[in-house]
Amino acid sequence: MEKSDEKFLDKFFKHPWPVVIVIGLLTVFFALQLPRAQLDNNNYRFVPSNDEARKVSTYIDDTFGSSSFVLVGLERKYGTVFDGEFINLIRKYIEQIEDIEIVGDINSIVSSDYIAGVGDSIVVEKLVPDDFSGTPGEIAQLKERILSWDMYKKSLISDDFTATQVLVPLEIDADDAGRPEVIDSFIRIRDIAREMFDGQAIVYVTGLPVISATINEAVRADLVLMVPLVILVVLLILFFSFRRLTPVILPLLTVLVAVIWSMGAMPLFDIKLSVISTVLPVILVAVGSAYGIHVVTHYIEDMSIKTGLNKDEHRELVVALLRKIGKAVFLAALTTFVGFSSFCFTSVLPIREFGYFSSFGVLASFIVAVTLIPSLLLIRGPKAIRNLSGNKKQADSSGSADSQDALSGLMADVFMAIARKRRFVIFITAVVALISVYGVSKVVIDNIFVEYFRSTTDISRSDRFIREKFGGSKIVSIVAQADSPEILLRPESLGAMDSLNAYLEQRVPEVGKVMGFTDLVKRINQVFNVDESPDGIKAQAPSSAGGDSFGFGFGGEEAGAADDFGFGDFGFDSPETETAAALRTDLSAEDLIALLEKAASSGDNRSLSGDELIRKLEKLLNYRGMSYYEIPTDPERYGKTSSEELQRLVANYLVLLSGNISSYSNDPLEPTAIKTTVQLRALGEADTNRAIGEINQFVKNEFPEDIKITVGGSALVEASLNRLVVQSQLSSVIISLLLVFLIIAISNHSVAAGIIGIAPLTISILINFAVMGFLGIKLNIGTSMVASVSVGIGIDYTIHYIEAYKREYRATGGTGDFLRRTFTTSGKAILINAVSVGAGFAVLILSQFNMLRDLGLLIALTMGTSALVSLTVIPVLLLFFKPKFIGVKL
Known part of the structure; x- marks a missing residue:
């Protein structure tokens, strides 16, 4: 640092109490915002x-x-x-x-309407x-x-x-x-x-x-459980690492302040919490502790060497400490900030919001770590830090911290032995990278909302029940549009729509149920042709009798009861015509067999179920009008001479359906848009895409050109989210790696430094995706954050090691035991931080959300790989290439 910076630090920390008070007041302000926090996990x-x-989807709903x-x-x-x-x-x-x-x-077995044909009338009850x-x-x-x-x-x-x-x-x-x-x-x-x-x-x-x-309820439960738990985990790790009260409390205090600031800022800016926000406190506790750990670790080392300090000397030690580690901690915070900021460029709103407030939280953690912790240490004074048994940590006569920490020495010996095997390390790294590339190819991209939950939860069991017993809970809407009702109601237009419905229900296994406008038309057609021959209707001369030219009438007062023709609001029976429609009872055995064979041969294949066989028989005999449960497309069959007459027939049917059919038609009498609802039993995007592909292919091959088909619904919104997640993954990783590269390269005035700095991150990211591929962990809205979070956090280890390497190299001129001293001074801090952060994220394993459980496991893994690669691959690269930036003092 420049002398002006040294003077600033000396003046800034000359009066530590104002720093503590300002931070305390800000913390109280943000804490007061927390009760206003709201949850919103609507997938749209x-x-x-x-x-x-x-x-x-909005157009269809409107x-x-x-x-x-x-x-x-x-x-x-x-x-x-x-x-x-x-x-x-x-x-x-x-x-x-x-x-x-x-x-x-409401639609149910008891609230649906029932339509009966009585002669030439329609009765609704x-x-x-x-x-x-x-x-x-x-x-x-x-x-x-x-x-x-x-x-x-x-x-x-x-x-x-x-x-x-x-x-x-x-x-x-x-x-x-x-x-x-x-x-x-x-x-x-x-x-x-x-x-x-x-x-x-x-x-x-x-x-x-x-x-x-259900997501909201689970988020609340997760916050109540995991925030205290991650604090406890970090507390225990710090305790077993330092065995002193002060270095345990101070880093933890730092992150608690940062969590309150970032979580309090969300309601302040009217940002609602989402399932992704659940991770924010865990991340800040796990990540933010790193800055405090480094400050406290170096403070303990310096205090163990220098004893008997007075107040001014102690302040000089604290200021010198910040000068020594300030750049490394700043770069670590900056690169973590950049890693999290990369989420701000995604189109997925909850991830973007997470990017805003996680970045703010990292910034807050850094500011508090380099201001509050030094201020509290200065207020505490130059007292020796005692361990929990009450003994001071004494330095030996050489003043070397090396001899005071057996664990640091052991770590240094292990990593020294690895560093000597340069060719072996490079070979193993190359093999791991190649295997990881293969694993990446096996990653499945899918974002299924119900799979957020464990299979034993109520919501998972309910969704599975609906898929198994009914049509399914995933919806695709198919809308047919035309410039005029005349075009849309043509027999060939409605026939194409009905053929699509039949194709989907019979030939596409992912489809559980199809229902729409054409079902209503077919039902009315059936009702009014109960007494007709199954072979067709004879042409009749126009009648002067009451009713209309189609012979339709209305069933008195009850006809007006048709006030809701929404989903499931139809039924049919006609006791008055049941005798006329009943099966013949004078069939011989030969006639019956012939009839059965004819019914069987009318199917698409020979494997008809009993229910399907009965339906075929009903059509053959026009039992209760089943021969006419169809869209009228053949004029001769209906005693007409042209398609226009059939079109007018359908238009007349709409008069009978002129109640509330708005769920399937944009106009009860002259529609220009009609809808079919497809329920999918499918869960994953692959199954959904197959069903959508079948729809699009059928439309391309079978529909008139003047009919426009629009496909939408929740299933397509889910598919769009999958696409956005992939885009978010690619953009955030590329942006974070690029910005980290620039930061390291600029701060060291060396492109080589940037390349070496991102090398371990790239390897860690490859390993992460390989593990996902091999273990079948899906890339979704939660796991898509792993790579950028890993870049933001894992770069800390790289920066701290490179800074320690440069410091020891310059102190010794690259001779003697500088490499061992590098491992001694940085190895323990890096590993403690990796274990602390990894264990903090491992708390997410207890989340009620599968994706957060996977997120916790993967980040814990990447923390371990990032730390190990930083302590193994980077030393080998620095020793092998001997880049100039190591020995040049900037």
């Missing part, structure tokens, strides 16, 4: 609003209504859902939760009547109604009849799923279900708002 917040998948659902699954432990008492309990449950302010129209008492006859009728339409299948009831689903829509924007009032609403929905169905059914609750709420 992770993706920027200008992202294409996010914009498409056009067809919110896609934010709480899915409540109810599984009967004994028996089926067709139980009168259980069904009435569901009714009571819905009556309670529908009063919650943001809850929309409740699927479960208000006077339902649960008699065997009523149960049988309900079961028959539910089974009459495949749209109910895996949406309201499971295939084995043991489970049902209550879909609770929340009238909110996707961006608001993490708001406190939304979380409170979910908690009420969940708690009421658990209380009401206790002993009657197992309750499973999932959905995006549920995941947000």
